[in-house]
Amino acid sequence: MTNPNMIQVNHISKHFGNHAAVQDVSFNVHQGEIFGLLGPNGAGKTTLIKMMTTLLRPDQGQILLNGFDTQTQSRLAKQQFSVTGQTAAIDQDLTATENLMIFGQLSGLTHRAARRRATELLAAFDLVASAHQTLATFSGGMRRRLDLAVSLVGKPKLLFLDEPTTGLDPRTRDQMWRVIKDMVASGSTVLLTTQYLEEAAQFADRIALIDHGKLQAIGTPAELGQRVGGKQLRLQVTAAKMLAEAQRILQAAIKQPIQVGQRSLTVALADDQLPVCAGLLDQLAAAKIGVSQFAITSPSLDEVFFKLTVGKN
Numbered sequence: 002m003t004n005p006n007m008i009q010v011n012h013i014s015k016h017f018g019n020h021a022a023v024q025d026v027s028f029n030v031h032q033g034e035i036f037g038l039l040g041p042n043g044a045g046k047t048t049l050i051k052m053m054t055t056l057l058r059p060d061q062g063q064i065l066l067n068g069f070d071t072q073t074q075s076r077l078a079k080q081q082f083s084v085t086g087q088t089a090a091i092d093q094d095l096t097a098t099e100n101l102m103i104f105g106q107l108s109g110l111t112h113r114a115a116r117r118r119a120t121e122l123l124a125a126f127d128l129v130a131s132a133h134q135t136l137a138t139f140s141g142g143m144r145r146r147l148d149l150a151v152s153l154v155g156k157p158k159l160l161f162l163d164e165p166t167t168g169l170d171p172r173t174r175d176q177m178w179r180v181i182k183d184m185v186a187s188g189s190t191v192l193l194t195t196q197y198l199e200e201a202a203q204f205a206d207r208i209a210l211i212d213h214g215k216l217q218a219i220g221t222p223a224e225l226g227q228r229v230g231g232k233q234l235r236l237q238v239t240a241a242k243m244l245a246e247a248q249r250i251l252q253a254a255i256k257q258p259i260q261v262g263q264r265s266l267t268v269a270l271a272d273d274q275l276p277v278c279a280g281l282l283d284q285l286a287a288a289k290i291g292v293s294q295f296a297i298t299s300p301s302l303d304e305v306f307f308k309l310t311v312g313k314n
């Protein structure tokens with residue numbers, strides 16, 4: 002059974018004592034998506050993941066994984082996903098290959114298929130040279146790679162990754178992302194949390210911003226960018242005496258309030274005004290106005306994050 006929504010979170014709430022960790026959160030994750038859950042420390046991301054992966058029971062609401070209810074059909078719901086953070090279940094005295102093979106056989110692969118899968122995963126995570134070392138000799142980054150490799154053994158339809166790249170060096174982060182994107186290309190759905198906003202902006206198809214247990218915003222990185230004001234045009238002239246004429250030309254083309262600096266002009270741009278910008282450069286040149294900067298910028302996800310979340314502290 003497949004479902005266009007791999008995850009359906011409907012009006013979920015969770016309290017710890019009097020503290021509302023998650024409050025009436027609803028969202029869907031579509032099949033084949035990389036979906037990012039973002040929020041400041043203590044926002045409720047881990048609590049949400051724990052409820053989605055059946056480790057915690059919500060006080061209210063319903064979660065469906067590939068159509069199966071995590072509370073009333075928990076056995077079937079559990080069969081739909083894999084989750085990272087199983088390092089505790091990995092045996093320190095066994096080698097990387099042996100660990101992967103055990104998990105492969107536990108997930109129903111034959112001995113031969115488990116060996117083949119272990120070989121594939123060791124190659125994907127650049128662990129071939131360490132394949133026969135015991136885990137006790139592994140560095141933190143190697144462990145994290147093996148942890149993700151273990152969670153991919155059974156080629157899960159749905160993968161939960163709680164901060165998969167935190168603390169990893171840039172090369173290892175790239176490796177992680179390559180494997181995650183390969184998983185998605187072969188049909189898996191990924192929900193992840195990350196502290197790295199630029200990573201979420203680059204890799205996630207959609208992002209949900211959580212703060213104080215509540216869903217603050219949801220959308221593609223570009224849609225979230227629009228929430229804090231959309232694109233801007235910034236124009237800088239080579240000499241301050243040209244500014245007034247440049248302002249007149251800009252104002253005639255774009256009828257929005259202009260922010261005037263010493264040598265710069267900044268104005269908000271609607272998407273349909275982008276073609277106007279090309280003509281503007283010609284008009285400025287015709288008026289012999291020297292331009293030292295002409296840039297169209299989108300708000301970064303950092304700006305979105307700071308604008309839409311207030312954090313705990």
Ligand SMILES: Nc1ncnc2c1ncn2[C@@H]1O[C@H](COP(=O)(O)OP(=O)(O)OP(=O)(O)O)[C@@H](O)[C@H]1O
Nearest residue numbers: 017020021022040041042043044045046047048049
């Ligand atoms: N078992 C628990 N008992 C009591 N309070 C808890 C428990 N687990 C989480 N909380 C509280 O619920 C809130 C949400 O915590 P959660 O771990 O889900 O946040 P998070 O967004 O994952 O944060 P971080 O980015 O720091 O990991 C926090 O205020 C936290 O202190």
